[in-house]
Amino acid sequence: MARMKFLCDAERCINCNACTTACKNEHDVPWGINRRRVVTLNEGKPGERSISVACMHCSDAPCIAVCPVDCIYQTEQGVVLHNKDLCIGCGYCFYACPFGAPQYPQASNFGSRGKMDKCTFCSGGPETSHRPEEVSKGGYGRNRLAEGKLPLCAEMCSTKALLAGDGDEVSNIYRERALVRGFGSGAWGWGQAYQMKSGS
């Protein structure tokens, strides 16, 4: 089965934020929560680069390791999902996540952050059956994967900087690009996210 991965090509991202907007709209993500964001480095200087970042669905995910109630799990496709019914809002997953992916409705109210929310790789939550006609319940957003579609952020990307899908295909596309261009900054974040299990 395909191992789902994200890849953001920093040589292509133009910081248009279409990915963040698409994500917010597709999943009715509440105000204050950002499942995906675009970070601009060296802004206004030579070598400025923008990168779109969300949950990378790590192979050996630190969030899963530190969750005290075991509410985060990984699907067969490598997608890291969580069960909001079990989440106690302790914040450990945010402390552990290298990419700052977990989000909470409240920053702090004596630590009562509410239920964690994060990118689902457009595959809903545990309550979603894999019937395409069913829209996800429980605030996880739509299950596009079950509909045979890929994450909307990547599909919406105007420069195809953001790639999402089968890790092998994604890395093939990127490798081809880097070869043609003669350079590339490497598959950003892949070492961090996939080094445990992924061969690529």
Next chain:
Amino acid sequence: MQAATRRKPTAFGRILVLLGALLLPLALTASGTAETPEGLPPTMGPPQGNLLMSGNQAEMWRAVRMGISGRVSILDEKAGTLVQSGGEDLRAFRNGPLSSGGGWLLLASVLVVSAFFAYRGRIKIDRGKSGRTVERFTGFERLIHWVMACSFIVLALTGLNMLYGKHVLLPLLGPVAFAELTQLGKYSHNYIAFAFMASVAVMFVMWVSHNLPDRLDVQWLAKGGGLFAKGVHPPAKKFNAGQKVIFWAVVLGGFSIAFSGICLLLPFEIHPFAATFKILNLVGFALPTDLSPLQETQLALLWHGIMALLLIAVIIGHIYIGSLGMQGALAAVTSGQVDENWAREHHSLWLAEHRGEKVGGDD
């Protein structure tokens, strides 16, 4: 006159300028396309124009890996960090040395207490109960003790559940019941913490004058507090050296745990570690002093756990000797009335003072 005509160019003029502007880049790139090998699609061939990464690009990616921040259109500044490695350290330490070390520590504490019980049994009042009692702790002192004791036990159990519950209770209760329990535990932990903090503060003020170390403590400690032999009873005032150790462990440990706990209640707001590390670096440490708010919170979480586990290990000993381990000790914090013979054996100077007797020669 000329200026006026310049300000108002004709529509045709505007279009010409626009066309020029649009065509100019094309004209410039036309010379570039000549370098592309024949027959290749426009995406192939060497990179066009000045696109090659300069040398500092590699440096930038290294810096990203080290946790530099960029600009992000979210108000939360933390979102500007692309990769933070502190989380890996948090995971490695929490799921490694903290969990296993803490587990061994608690086990060791229980084993030491059990071994002591096996060796010494219940420490009896040597002369037996006199039947006459004397008030050791007032109602207020006992109230503070029990507020602290009850809150500490709730905090300890709910805290241990956060660290070990996943491995111990989750398989027994199932995910839903365990999550409900842990959620309840989290709220209890966050609010009952204030009762604990208040009781530690009151106890400090109430008992600090009785807990300052003095010469008697050296004597008491030299005789092992009389714990290891029958009939040995080094003199002590209201608190002996062992109790003073408990007092200071609770005050200092309690303060440390409470402070790191407040840092966790208000995550990312309080930054004590960078300042502490600066001071430690003065005496030869080489700790990082440039810590992000997230790193401060990660350290607070680990420190909270370390100190809490240490204090729990100490308190296991305290609970044992105050109840099962010694006849007559528990009464001090229940009814407040202790047997006179118990008081004479364990707190001889306090008893004498309490009865208004003159204490000769000591301190």
